[in-house]
Amino acid sequence: MVEVNQTNKARVMPKPVPFIIIYAFCERFCSIGIAAILVIFLNTKIGLSEDKSVAVLHYYYFAAYFFGIFGAIIADTFLGRFKTLFYGMSLLGGLGNVLLVIGTVAFLSYLMNSFTTIALILISFGAGCLEPNLPAYSGDQYRLPLEEKGFSLCIGLLFVMHNAARVLAMIIGPIVRSKTKCFGDDDCYPAVFGIFVVAKVCAILSILIGKRHAVIITPKDNMLVKVCGCIWFALKRKISGPRQANKSHWLDYSVERYGAQIVSDTKRVVHVIALMPPLIIVATLYFQQVSRWVFQSRQMDGTLGNYQIKPDQVPLVNAISVVIFVPLCEYVFNPLLSKFGIKSNLHRVILGGFLSASAFIVAALVQFKVENSEPKSLHMVWQVPQHMILALGEVLVYVQILQFAYTQAPAQMKSVLQAFFSMIIGGGNLIVALIASNKFFDSMAYEYLMFAGIVYAAMIVFTILALRYKYADVNDKTNNDFEMYESDDEGTALQNMHKNRK
Incomplete structure (x- = not known):
């Protein structure tokens, strides 16, 4: 057995963390992969218009993040974070993945609409169990503030896995959909959705294997x-x-x-x-890259040599940029920003929010050029700057606010505060869905400018609130309202250490 005093050494990556990271990759590959092809699936297979397809996609995102509050309540008051992840995201969400496959089989096409609806509800509820609990479950494996650097790296890696999964899903999904033929159709959605079922199985195996090493906190x-x-x-x-x-x-x-x-x-x-409401407005931006910006791509030329870039592959630019920007921010940008007084999590969120709004100014300029040019005459490469700027803003906002919410939350309210962040993203998607359902502008360029303007205004409010915020002491890892048990020798040492502190 590991001696208790050996646990005083700060760990960068506790034993269960690699399994959690693999789990995160597989689960994100499933949920993001579905979202990546959903808007075109709804448009071409279900028969919805472009505006309605965008609205349904953002309602789906809203539900996924809105259910986060229920996922957090279940975790913090009933099941604990591990069981909520396993039963909610992995099993219920997995059932949704299976229903999507069944509903898209040609001779069962009469089930498509109903099975798609049920599947999206199950998958979004599963995502609601994941969003608040995955960062919190990861944080449970660390002793803060001693291992704060390790936790920061872990959050960054989770975000990298999120976007690495996006990259893989956006490459595989459209290719399999368009290049595979089945049941006499020119595309094969059952094959795409079937790949996500396989990934779901891998996620389940990973979290179960990692459990034997994990610190698992259950509420009482x-x-x-x-x-x-x-x-x-x-x-x-x-x-x-x-x-x-x-x-x-x-x-x-x-x-x-x-x-x-x-x-x-x-x-x-x-x-x-109290800091969160302005971020609801900021959250209106991030998922439009896989909805509105995809339809912008459809108006542009995607020729790249002998290859034709598909519109739903363009968001790869954003995903790849995020994977690159996470380590750059951690090891280059953040230390550099600190020299200019941008030191805290909230300072970086402020910068990220303004950058994100600026991406939509760039998108509006591109849209004006698209609308004033011959059809398909403007190349998709013009979208690269807006995706890269949005990616940098997203990294600064997402990674920093997750760290902030976890470290500032009381020990027994970690998941609930993560859930409030999830609800922010959900609220942003609801706003986009409502705007898409009620066409306010004839030109999408003006809609992009509108989003940029309201986000600039929201970030001014957030800046005022953030600069007045006083950070709390984060050294409350243990709490009498929780029981802790671990199943390996490292975990036993941690458990003994917690008891000795009491």
């Missing part, structure tokens, strides 16, 4: 109910309760009922959540 109390109750009781007391001496914070009215620790944790949750 419903902390979300306590936090909500604390907020409600404090508001009620402050507004209509008996007159009391002025409190330094409105949540202090709940100390007598809920205790100082719950009130302190609730303050931290409220302070973090």
Whole structure:
């Protein structure tokens, strides 16, 4: 057995982390692969218009991220993060993958519409279990703040896996779809969706193998109910309760009922959540690269030698850029930015948000040129700058806000705060879906400018809030509201160490 004092050495990658990273890659390959071809599938197979296809795709994304709050509640109050990932994302989501395959088989085409609807609901619910819990489950394997550098690397690797999966899915999906023929059709969606089922099986095997090495935290109390109750009781007391001496914070009215620790944790949750609303507007941008920007590509020339680039392959530029930018940010850009005073997670989120809005200015300029040129005369290479700028902005926002939300959350509310970030992304997609369902502009260029403008405004608000935020101490890895068990000798050493600290 590993001695307890040996665990004082900071680890870069604990034993379960490589399995978690493989799991993340396989699961992302499934969910992102489906999303990558969904808009064209809906348009060509289901028969929806371009606008309705874009709307359905963004409703799908909204559901996936909206369900994150339920995934977080299930994890933080009932099943724990591991079981929520396994049963929610892997098994229920896997059932959705299987239904997609069945629904696209030619002689079962009468099932296509209903099975596609059910499948997308199951897959989006599974994604809701993944989004808040995967970063939090990864963070559980680290002792913060001692291993903060390792955790930062892990979050970066998860984001790299996210985009590496996008790269592979965007290469394989369109090629298999267009080059494979089955059931007399010129394309073969059952083959594409079948590949995602195989990847799902690999994900299940990976998370099960990694379990024996993992630190698994299970809740023994419903902390979300306590936090909500604390907020409600404090508001009620402050507004209509008996007159009391002025409190330094409105949540202090709940100390007598809920205790100082719950009130302190609730303050931290409220302070973090207060930063989130402007990011809903920023989140309207990131998924348009696989919807609106794909239809922009369809108006352009994709000739590359003897190869014809497919519109749904152009987002590869964004995915590859993200894979490159993650290590560049970690080892080059972030240290360089620190010399200019951009040191904290929130400072980098601010920069990323403004960069993301700028990408849509570039997209609008390209769209104006497309609309004022002969059809298919402008090459898709003109889209490269907008994808690269958006990718850099996305890395700065996504990686930094995940680290921020995990480290600033109380120990028993890690997944819930991750879920609020997921809901931000979901809210952004809902806004895009509503706009796509109600065509406001004849020219897409003006819509891109509109998105850029509202994101600039939202980032000004976020900047004001972020600069006023006071960071909390992150050294609360252990908590009496949780029970911890591990199944390998390294985990046993960690468990003993936690007990000794108590």
